[in-house]
Amino acid sequence: MDLEEEASIIDNPAVSSKRRGRPKDERTLEELLKPVEKKELISKIRTRILTKPKEKDIVYLKIALEEDCLLEECDIAPFYRALSDYFNVRLIGLRGVQNAYKELSESIGKTGIRLMDRGEDRTSIDEIKAFLSE
Numbered sequence: 001m002d003l004e005e006e007a008s009i010i011d012n013p014a015v016s017s018k019r020r021g022r023p024k025d026e027r028t029l030e031e032l033l034k035p036v037e038k039k040e041l042i043s044k045i046r047t048r049i050l051t052k053p054k055e056k057d058i059v060y061l062k063i064a065l066e067e068d069c070l071l072e073e074c075d076i077a078p079f080y081r082a083l084s085d086y087f088n089v090r091l092i093g094l095r096g097v098q099n100a101y102k103e104l105s106e107s108i109g110k111t112g113i114r115l116m117d118r119g120e121d122r123t124s125i126d127e128i129k130a131f132l133s134e
Contacts (some may be wrong), residue, residue, distance in 0.1 A: 029086035030031070032072050032079065033065075040072065041086070044132055046087055055092055055100040063104070063116055064128035069126035076101040 029045075030038055048061055062079050063070035071079070076098055086092050091097075104116040115121050 005033070010112065025074055026035070027072070027074065027082060029077060029082040032074055032082050034070050034072060040084075045083070048128065048131065049083060049087060049089065049091070053089075053091055055096040055123075056104070058091065058097050059101045059104055060121070060128050062126045062127050064132060068129055068132060070132070
């Protein structure tokens with residue numbers, strides 16, 4: 001092996017090491033939203049994020065957008081990153097948002113009912129859906 005071959009191996013480490021895990025979903029907020037005319041929807045999302053930036057509020061927003069068919073299918077982390085990047089704000093920690101999403105979307109016992117389907121959580125989600133459709 002001559003000097004040039006060694007240099008090409010050193011310069012191109014991707015050949016020897018592959019990335020582990022799932023490929024990262026790096027879509028922007030505009031790419032995640034379905035409607036063609038997004039300006040008004042993005043404005044409403046911005047208002048919501050700036051006034052209610054807690055973990056559950058971000059989850060409620062994602063669920064409301066999904067239920068109204070306004071959001072492409074994605075996990076909570078890419079949605080969180082897209083919000084943070086688009087509005088250039090530092091939101092509450094991702095881990096807390098993921099935990100809140102898991103808590104709201106898991107079924108309770110063997111009933112098949114999820115927390116987001118009942119009570120205060122359902123009221124909050126419906127309130128956001130009404131706000132987005134105004």
